[in-house]
Amino acid sequence: AQSVAQPEDQVNVAEGNPLTVKCTYSVSGNPYLFWYVQYPNRGLQFLLKYITGDNLVKGSYGFEAEFNKSQTSFHLKKPSALVSDSALYFCAVRDRDTGRRALTFGSGTRLQVQP
Amino acid sequence: EPEVTQTPSHQVTQMGQEVILRCVPISNHLYFYWYRQILGQKVEFLVSFYNNEISEKSEIFDDQFSVERPDGSNFTLKIRSTKLEDSAMYFCASSYQGYEQYFGPGTRLTVT
Numbered sequence: 448a449q450s451v452a453q454p455e456d457q458v459n460v461a462e463g464n465p466l467t468v469k470c471t472y473s474v475s476g477n478p479y480l481f482w483y484v485q486y487p488n489r490g491l492q493f494l495l496k497y498i499t500g501d502n503l504v505k506g507s508y509g510f511e512a513e514f515n516k517s518q519t520s521f522h523l524k525k526p527s528a529l530v531s532d533s534a535l536y537f538c539a540v541r542d543r544d545t546g547r548r549a550l551t552f553g554s555g556t557r558l559q560v561q562p
Numbered sequence: 563e564p565e566v567t568q569t570p571s572h573q574v575t576q577m578g579q580e581v582i583l584r585c586v587p588i589s590n591h592l593y594f595y596w597y598r599q600i601l602g603q604k605v606e607f608l609v610s611f612y613n614n615e616i617s618e619k620s621e622i623f624d625d626q627f628s629v630e631r632p633d634g635s636n637f638t639l640k641i642r643s644t645k646l647e648d649s650a651m652y653f654c655a656s657s658y659q660g661y662e663q664y665f666g667p668g669t670r671l672t673v674t
Contacts, residue, residue, distance in 0.1 A: 481662060490566070490653060491605070491665040498661060499587060536606065538577055548662060549607035 449474045451538050453553035461561050462524070466478075468523040468536050469511045469555045476544025482512055482520040485535040485555075494536075497521060528560045564588040566666035568654050574672045575644055583669045585638045585654030593664060594637045596629065596654040598622070605653065611637065644673045 450473045460466045472478055479498055483491040495506025501512045512523045521538060536558050539550040567586045575581050587594050596608040611619040611629055628640045637656075641648055651670050655663040 478662065483665070488667075489566075490667040491655075493662045493664060494660050539605075547618055548595070548610050548657075549620065550597075550605075551607070552605040554604050 448479075449540050449542050449551045451540050451551055453532060453536075453538055453554035453556045455556050455561060456554075457557045459559045459561065462530050463524045466523075466525050466528045466532070466558065466560070468522045468538075468558060470523065470538030470550050470553060471519050472521060473519060473551040474536070474540055474542040478521075479515060479540040479541040479543050481541075481550065482506065482510070482511075482521075482523050483537045483552075485537065487534075491537060494523070528558075530560050530562050533558055533560045566654055566656055566664055568666040570669060572670045574584075574674065577646060577673055578643050581641050581644055581671065583641075583652050583654075584593070584633055584673070585637045585639075586664055587637055587654065587656030587669075588658075589635070591656035591658050591664075593617075593657045593663075594608050594629075594631065595657075596639045597649040597653045597655065597665075599653065599668075602648075606660065608639070635659055640661045641671075646673050649673045 452471045481496045482494040485491050495504050498502050505511045510525050515516045535555050537555050538553040569584045594611040597605050599605045603631050607620050609623045626642050635638045651668045653668045657663045
């Protein structure tokens with residue numbers, strides 16, 4: 448079985464400061480990992496993915512994430528937060544080795560960026 | 563930029579009624595999915611569809627649910643006899659090679 452944990456329900460950060468949204472995962476094989484963002488009354492918007500290769504992946508809107516196999520983590524980061532980054536962020540995993548395409552999502556972390 | 567679209571945005575139905583939720587995936591995508599999110603809970607996988615057949619389904623996707631791609635562009639989710647616990651936001655998604663999935667804005671289903 449695969450699972451994702453997002454330990455923080457909410458993260459508060461001041462505009463201009465770096466932000467980190469945490470994610471840990473569990474799969475029986477090797478993971479494909481994803482971050483999505485949800486703005487109010489909108490669907491899930493793809494931000495970035497880790498498939499293989501470089502552990503630091505870069506995505507949309509200046510976001511990046513670091514894959515750490517030993518810690519089974521895939522934390523989302525941004526060097527300088529914007530007020531417009533305030534939204535709900537979801538981490539998701541898929542097991543690369545089973546061939547299943549179903550994504551398993553975390554419970555989400557609400558990011559609040561204060562001006 | 564191509565997007566996944568879903569209609570209606572909000573559907574209210576009475577318990578026991580049939581509902582059909584509609585989606586238009588991105589045109590060159592090959593894999594199609596339905597997920598749902600009950601208020602305050604995680605996004606949950608329901609079903610995936612490839613090459614005109616179901617390729618994977620979850621325990622939630624029982625005999626009350628069905629999917630169809632009737633005309634090469636639309637992708638539908640039918641719930642035959644709705645229950646109160648079917649009230650949720652239903653998201654359609656599509657992908658090209660099966661890596662990142664692109665989601666629609668969702669249909670909020672309210673069963674009364």
